[in-house]
Amino acid sequence: MKKILFMLMCMFICIPTIANAHTELTSSNPKEGQMVTEELDEIVLDFAGSIEELSTMKLMKDGEEVSLSQVQVQDKKMVGSPSAPLENGSYIIDWTIAGEDGHPISGKVSFTVQIKQMQEEKEEAQPKAANKENEQQDKGEVQKENQTSSNSVTTIITVILLVVLCLGVALMFRKKRK
Structure with missing residues (x-):
């Protein structure tokens, strides 16, 4: 009985480590929903673990x-450089990344470019652009919720499998004792 309790205790200590094994996006430049007002030379995605x-x-x-023009992976970072200046x-x-644990993870980051030089040309279409921006932000929030839900389901399945294995x-x- 002591061995069983010891095994169960070890299992519950290990679960947080297993559940957080997936690499996730920790920050980006530009950020989700950001309005970029200056020329963007590179896009940087930072992740929690090596990719x-x-x-x-x-x-x-x-x-x-x-x-x-190029996309480079540098340990926990992915950097991409636009071939030409981005239009408004x-x-x-x-x-899409493959984390240290080998699981593919994907996501999206939406942002808007609104550089002043081009802003005058688009002032008439600004109400439409504002609606599109709100739609993109809503889509980004839904995608984040979907990614979180996926991680939660994976965690629950992992816990259930560990409990069944221990039992x-x-x-x-x-x-064997009997």
Whole structure:
């Protein structure tokens, strides 16, 4: 019985470590929902843990990919450089990484470019742009909620599997004693 209690105690101590094993986005430049008012030379995504070289990012505007001259993975960072100055409008950084644990994780960061030189041309369309910006922010919040829900489901499944495994081991030990 002491062995079973010891095993269960060890399991519950290990669960927080297992549940947080997935790498997540900790910060970005530009930030989610940010309005960029100066030329953007690079896009930087920072993650909680090291990411693999297979990790990628795409920059999207109005459903079309915007060319990045290069995307580099540097330990916990992914850096992309736009090929040309970004035009005013709404953008989405669509990223996919492979974390240290090998699980693929993806997400999106939306932001808006509104550089003053181009702002005069778009003043008439500003109410429409404001509505699009609000829609992009709402989409970003939904995507964050979906990613959090996915992590929660993974954690719950992991806990259930560990409990079942421990109970199976405990039953095996119990049968051997008899």
